[in-house]
Amino acid sequence: MKKLIKGLREFKSSYFSTHEELFEQLSHGQKPRVLFITCSDSRIDPNLITQAGLGELFVIRNAGNIIPPFGATNGGEGATIEYAVQALDIQQIIVCGHSHCGAMKGLMKLDSLRIEMPLVHDWLKYAEATRRLVKDNYSDYEGEDLLEIIIAENVLTQIENLRTYPVIHSKLHQGQITIYAWIYQIETGEVLAYDPQKHAYVLPLHQLPPSEIDETLSSRAFTRNGEKPFTKTEQQAFQSFHKPAISTDTGFPMTVLSPEQMERIYRGSTTK
Numbered sequence: 001m002k003k004l005i006k007g008l009r010e011f012k013s014s015y016f017s018t019h020e021e022l023f024e025q026l027s028h029g030q031k032p033r034v035l036f037i038t039c040s041d042s043r044i045d046p047n048l049i050t051q052a053g054l055g056e057l058f059v060i061r062n063a064g065n066i067i068p069p070f071g072a073t074n075g076g077e078g079a080t081i082e083y084a085v086q087a088l089d090i091q092q093i094i095v096c097g098h099s100h101c102g103a104m105k106g107l108m109k110l111d112s113l114r115i116e117m118p119l120v121h122d123w124l125k126y127a128e129a130t131r132r133l134v135k136d137n138y139s140d141y142e143g144e145d146l147l148e149i150i151i152a153e154n155v156l157t158q159i160e161n162l163r164t165y166p167v168i169h170s171k172l173h174q175g176q177i178t179i180y181a182w183i184y185q186i187e188t189g190e191v192l193a194y195d196p197q198k199h200a201y202v203l204p205l206h207q208l209p210p211s212e213i214d215e216t217l218s219s220r221a222f223t224r225n226g227e228k229p230f231t232k233t234e235q236q237a238f239q240s241f242h243k244p245a246i247s248t249d250t251g252f253p254m255t256v257l258s259p260e261q262m263e264r265i266y267r268g269s270t271t272k
């Protein structure tokens with residue numbers, strides 16, 4: 001705690017005093033351009049990893065970067081999403097999972113959680129579609145490999161949940177919202193973004209020198225533990241669930257669910 005108090009003093013005397021104009025401007029209102037949804041994990045800092053400034057990111061954080069579907073709760077997530085899109089006119093949303101996610105580990109051992117952490121157990125029901133999909137379709141994987149798949153699939157599950165909000169559904173229909181699926185790799189500091197056309201998480205192109213782009217997209221997509229690439233079989237296993245996108249913008253993967261996936265949400269079916 002002493003460290004934090006000291007930090008408060010330092011902030012006021014150094015950062016604040018050299019950015020007074022910015023704080024004066026921000027005191028009149030905010031105009032963030034991005035809604036950033038991520039885990040509460042202390043190892044992620046949205047502003048730090050994106051190098052965004054104060055006032056640029058509107059943030060929702062909770063265990064597991066989970067978005068309960070519309071109508072499922074009266075929690076803060078729905079209200080914050082609605083405010084972001086309607087009041088602040090935010091048009092870009094990032095759902096960002098991360099490597100070594102404790103909440104996703106919990107999803108792998110729900111039975112013991114029920115007794116030890118009943119509230120976490122209940123919260124994870126909003127990731128039940130992730131658990132079920134992975135259980136039924138990735139039975140050959142275990143341990144760290146399985147956790148990587150769960151983390152990757154859960155970001156896509158939560159984007160499907162996000163789309164159930166009327167305000168999101170409507171803006172998507174008007175082409176006024178873009179949703180991105182990201183995974184932050186704690187060990188490398190890299191962010192992988194889901195590219196529906198490649199059916200994989202890849203490094204956003206603008207992060208790479210041009211010479212590495214081709215090689216990276218073909219071999220480093222969706223790296224395991226940020227070191228070695230997924231084997232071809234693992235990559236194919238992951239890719240086989242995700243159908244081609246409608247479109248992507250240049251240089252940056254954009255998550256646009258296929259008509260089949262959109263159908264799936266509203267029919268409530270887990271079939272592909």
Ligand SMILES: [Zn+2]
Pocket residue numbers: 039040041063064065098100101102103104
């Ligand atoms: Zn986490």
